[in-house]
Amino acid sequence: MILLVQSNELYNNDLRAMLMAFYPGEKLTVMKPVDVANVGKELHNEFTLCFTALYDEKRTLLKIEEKAEVKFYAYVSGPYEDRKVFRNRLKLAAYQMLSEFTGRTLPWGSLTGVRPTKIAIHGIKEGESDEDIITEYERRYAATTEKAELALKVAKRETAIFEEEDIDVNRDYALYIHIPFCPSRCLYCSFASFPIQQYKYKVPEYLAALTKELQFISYVNRDRRLVSIYVGGGTPTALGELSFDNFLTEAVRYFDTSHLKEYTVEAGRPDSITERKLEIMKAHGVTRISINPQTMNDSTLKVIGRAHTADDFERAFRLAKEYKFDNINTDIIAGLPMEKLKDMENTLDVLRRMRPESLTVHSLAIKRAAHLSEELTTYQEYINHDAKEMQALAAKYATYMGMKPYYMYRQKNIAGNLENVGYSKPGRECLYNMLIMEEKTDIFGAGAGASTKLVNPGKGNVERIANSKSVDDYIVRIEDMLDKKRDVIGNTRINK
Numbered sequence: 480m481i482l483l484v485q486s487n488e489l490y491n492n493d494l495r496a497m498l499m500a501f502y503p504g505e506k507l508t509v510m511k512p513v514d515v516a517n518v519g520k521e522l523h524n525e526f527t528l529c530f531t532a533l534y535d536e537k538r539t540l541l542k543i544e545e546k547a548e549v550k551f552y553a554y555v556s557g558p559y560e561d562r563k564v565f566r567n568r569l570k571l572a573a574y575q576m577l578s579e580f581t582g583r584t585l586p587w588g589s590l591t592g593v594r595p596t597k598i599a600i601h602g603i604k605e606g607e608s609d610e611d612i613i614t615e616y617e618r619r620y621a622a623t624t625e626k627a628e629l630a631l632k633v634a635k636r637e638t639a640i641f642e643e644e645d646i647d648v649n650r651d652y653a654l655y656i657h658i659p660f661c662p663s664r665c666l667y668c669s670f671a672s673f674p675i676q677q678y679k680y681k682v683p684e685y686l687a688a689l690t691k692e693l694q695f696i697s698y699v700n701r702d703r704r705l706v707s708i709y710v711g712g713g714t715p716t717a718l719g720e721l722s723f724d725n726f727l728t729e730a731v732r733y734f735d736t737s738h739l740k741e742y743t744v745e746a747g748r749p750d751s752i753t754e755r756k757l758e759i760m761k762a763h764g765v766t767r768i769s770i771n772p773q774t775m776n777d778s779t780l781k782v783i784g785r786a787h788t789a790d791d792f793e794r795a796f797r798l799a800k801e802y803k804f805d806n807i808n809t810d811i812i813a814g815l816p817m818e819k820l821k822d823m824e825n826t827l828d829v830l831r832r833m834r835p836e837s838l839t840v841h842s843l844a845i846k847r848a849a850h851l852s853e854e855l856t857t858y859q860e861y862i863n864h865d866a867k868e869m870q871a872l873a874a875k876y877a878t879y880m881g882m883k884p885y886y887m888y889r890q891k892n893i894a895g896n897l898e899n900v901g902y903s904k905p906g907r908e909c910l911y912n913m914l915i916m917e918e919k920t921d922i923f924g925a926g927a928g929a930s931t932k933l934v935n936p937g938k939g940n941v942e943r944i945a946n947s948k949s950v951d952d953y954i955v956r957i958e959d960m961l962d963k964k965r966d967v968i969g970n971t972r973i974n975k
Contacts, residue, residue, distance in 0.1 A: 481507045482526040484515050487534045489559065493570055496591035498530060500896050501577045528580070530573075534559045541572055543580050551576045567619060574621055585896045586867070588621030593888050594916060595626070595898065599634035629884060629900070636885045637913050644706075644740065644910060648920045648934050651738075652700055653707040653911055656689070656730055657926030658715040659950055662751055663786055673950055675717040681950055682722050685927070688957040690729045692925040695961050697733035699968055700923070704738040709911040714747035720755045727763040736764070741910050743767040749795035750787035757802040767909060769839075770795050771810035775826040779815050789829065796833050806907050809835045813869035813897070814843035823869040827876040837903035838882060840873040842866055844890040870897050877902035886912045927953035931964065942967055 481498050485491065491509065498507060505527065512533065529544040539559050542552035555572045559565050567589070574589035587595060598620075602612035609631060616627035660675040660682070678685075710730065718726060727744075736742075744760055746752050746768045760768065772792040774780060780787065799807055811826055830838065843866065877884070882902035886909070889898045901912055915922055915932070918941050924931045927950050933942040944967050946960050947953050953960070 480526045481505050482515075482529040483507060483509045484512055484529060484531040485509070485534075486512055486532070487559070489534075489562065490532070490566065490569055493566060493591065494530065494532060494573060496891065497570060497573050497577065497589065499891065500585055500591060501581055501583065502527070503896075530577075532569075532573075539565075539569065541569075541576060543576055551580055571619070571621060578621075584621075584623075586623050586626050587889070587896060587898070588616075588623070590616075590620045590622060591889075593890070595622075595889060596630045596634045596637065596887055596916075599630045600638060600917070603634055603638055626898075629887070629898075633884050633887045633900075636883060636908075637917060640885070640908055640910070640913065641917070641919060646706065646914070646919050648936055649703075651704045651706045652921040652923060653709070653914050654696065654705060654734070655911070655915075655922055655924045655929055656693070656708070656710045657712060657924065657929040657946075658710065658718065658726070659685075659713040659927045659948075660717045661712065661714045662717050662748060663784055673713075678950060679719075681954065682718065684954045685950055686722065686726055686729065688954045689726075689926050691957055692961065693729065694733050695964065696923045696925060699964075705734050705736060706738055706740045706920075707911045707914065708736075708739065708742045709909075710744040712745055712747060714751050715744055716746050716748070716751040716753075716756050720753065720759065723756055724759045727759060727765075731763065739764075741766050743769070743909060743911060745769045745771070746795075746799070747771055748785065748787060749791040750785075752795040752798070754798060754802075757799055757804070761802050761804070767806040767808065767907075768799060768804055769808040769810060770799060770835075772826070772830075773810060773812050774815055774818065774822065775829040776818065776822050779818055779822065782816055793829070793833065796835070806836045808837040808839060808903075808909065809833075810839045810841060811873070812841045812843055813873065814866035818865070818869075820865045820868050820872065823865070823872055827873060831876055831880055834880065836907040837901065837909065838873070838877055838880070839899065839901045840870060840877075841899045842870060842890075842893045842897040844893045866897055870900070874900070874902075880904075886916055888916050933968065 481502055483494055483498060485494065495507060499505070524546060531542045531544065533540040536558055537556070539555045540552065541555065543550045553572050553576055555565070555568050557565050557568065570589040570591070574585070578584050598615060599612050602615065612631055613624065613627040616622040616630065617624060659673050660678055661673070662675060708730070716723065742765050744765045747770070749770060749772065752770065770792065772789065773783065773785065775789040775792065777788050780789070796807065809830055811830070813823060881904050884900050885903050886901040887898050901909065914920060918932065918934050921934055922932045924946065927946060928948040929946050931944040935942060944964055947956060
């Protein structure tokens, strides 16, 4: 267990994230100095280490204690209330102390945010040289040169694509539709998803509520251009063929799709993909699908709770090609339980032979909502060890397949403190993936667990509106959720 002691909680999230990066899976307790003093020194014996941050107007003291003995300390100068300046100084000092204490370095250094490309994108806009941008990652955040170069590559590609696509924050918007049903729950999954067999009688009611929300979204954006649709889950193809056809009919019924640049459906798990569903997607104008093996090793698939085999993936992939889908993405995960580097190599060898148009490589993220979080003691020794090498191997294979990185993001509790990277062949990038990361325009979310992100350039912020994650709650409270959207959208539009 880790104890975080702080005299002010202004940087609570930053310090928590840093400690969890060095001690993934450890329980963290937060206390104030006065509470620690009242308990006494014996408290320290309960924790692996105690990290203390004592803030002052001119300088802040950081220290690491083990069994009540001070091991490292440092002072961070400057007024801590000036968050814009002080935050990065504090995080870098904390990182350097923890790195020295543990004997470990992290590939992204003191960077803990979701969007590590943000720094490079800003540098490109300011006209900075590649060398200066990479140096900033290395010196200001202690990131490795390899990660700095990756961030710069992604930032350059995103910048070029956005210029080509000419996305306008006021004129254009994107639509995300969530189908929360799955054939079964995967071990690592933390998304809003529900077993289709258990909820199949709720599907008609769910789709009826979803249709109401889609009508609403269409109406409030009646003078704007819809540029991207992304149907995710869950597993959208978990729906029966008739329900799936009806859903895709309603998905676009109320929208002007004449400006649509892409239409993605996460076909998802191979065991839910049929010829008829591929035919339905093709008939409804879907331009990009994702078929996700996660791994091509049958023993791992059983461990993570996926009721399909590697052969099932190959069958579904070939079938999709027969139906002339020319933009197929495949998702895989680095750091899965029991997997070693040779297992990742086997997965990549198969994908290289199958020749998808894009590849998304996730690093395993253990979230509290995932079943894997509960099973952590069982699988802990099998997780993380080769994640870094797996990501590096995937990057090489992506190059072999003619792909380049085009989007990237990070998550909490991610294996090896790494990242998730999307690779694609030229012209096969997913615009939605870049829009959701870089917040270039509004993204309206429909369905249980979906979030709406309203970009407000006038204020320089993003308004988020989250729908209920519960299927039952979403069905019953759909009107309340639409009312909430009306209020927030009205205020945001006024300030744009």
